Amino acid sequence: SLISSSLLILYLKLLKYAAISCDDECFGLKLGASQNIHTIGLIGVYMSRQHSILEALNVAQKYVYLHAEGLVFHVNQLPNQLCELNLVRLNEQNSDMPQKAQLTISLICNILKDLIGPSWHPEKIKLKQNASQYCQQLFFENVECEVEFNTDLDALYFPNKF
16 A cells, blocks of 8 residues: 555656646646546446446446545535535545646546536536636636636536436
């Protein structure tokens, strides 16, 4: 576990330094936009064979540690006909990692599009990070929904009918 923890730290540093080197605060978003359900291999295949999105998300929740150590997510049904997929970090060591949050949210959006259909998009996204006007616009163009920044959580919202 010490080795996997060290690899996670290295991976997070690489994401951060790639964003700095490219001078792109939305590096994680762009990287995630180029990925889809195939990125997660057999987990994606297993997810696609489920009868509902909730069952597929339960599969992802069970195996997310294989692709994103230190990250779990919770799916909560809200009273306003929405579900909230809340990303939670297991340790505070990587709590301020906007690139990881961008990558994860972008990948989740693409996975859900693969499962539901290409016209699907979330109702809303919340991110803890601060963002420039450029990054805000890029997010809106990529996820096609309202994006709130400087929130208390990283989350994605979608209709509970799915």
